[in-house]
Amino acid sequence: MRREVRLRRQSRAHHPARCLRLWVVLDESALRRVVGCPQIIREQLEFLNRLGAQPHVTVQVVPHSAGAHPGVSGQFSILDFPDAPGAGTVYLERFNSDLYLEKRSDVRHFSAMFDHLQAQALNPERTRCFITRAAEELPAAASLPGRP
Structure with a gap:
């Protein structure tokens, strides 16, 4: 599946x-x-x-030379939907079950992490x-x- x-x-x-x-x-x-x-x-x-x-x-x-970064704790995906601004979702793929976070505070937190990753990359x-x-x-x- x-x-x-x-x-x-x-x-x-x-x-x-x-x-x-x-x-x-x-x-x-x-x-x-x-x-x-x-x-x-x-x-x-x-x-x-x-x-x-x-x-x-x-x-x-x-x-590796960038050292520790916000992504070392695991992968995540941020899904944004053009037809629904502000309705983003964070997708966390885990071994036993997947998790979807839809609270704005969670989406903002992971968006900030992604911004830091982009800057270090x-x-x-x-x-x-x-x-x-x-x-x-x-x-x-x-x-x-x-x-x-």
């Missing part, structure tokens, strides 16, 4: 005419953690760069270079432990 929702949400990111504006701030750890085959990770990083190059999408990375151009380097630094499959 979650996979289907994510795939549907991902498909919306490719249609600027649908008014979806996506702004993503990632921690460097999300780029460096190798889960699975390095080739697949490399393809995912290249896809992230292509996505970030679209005019309605902004991608930024908070490098690399700008979009530097982020694309950073992601490209991360992809290039991935080990070749043959050099992984347990591989011939």
Whole structure:
């Protein structure tokens, strides 16, 4: 079920005419953690760069050198609705259950956290270079432990 929702949400990111504006701030750890085959990770990083190059999408990375930041406690999404100003929602994806916060004070709190994340992150151009380097630094499959 979650996979289907994510795939549907991902498909919306490719249609600027649908008014979806996506702004993503990632921690460097999300780029460096190798889960699975390095080739697949490399393809995912290249896809992230292509996505970030679209005019309605902004991608930024908070490098390890930025130190602690408001996002270290976990991921969150802020959903704003153009047809309902002031009716934002914060989405917290958790292992056992998801949480939606709709109180204005909660939305303001997480919006302030996101503002701080954006300020600590690399700008979009530097982020694309950073992601490209991360992809290039991935080990070749043959050099992984347990591989011939």
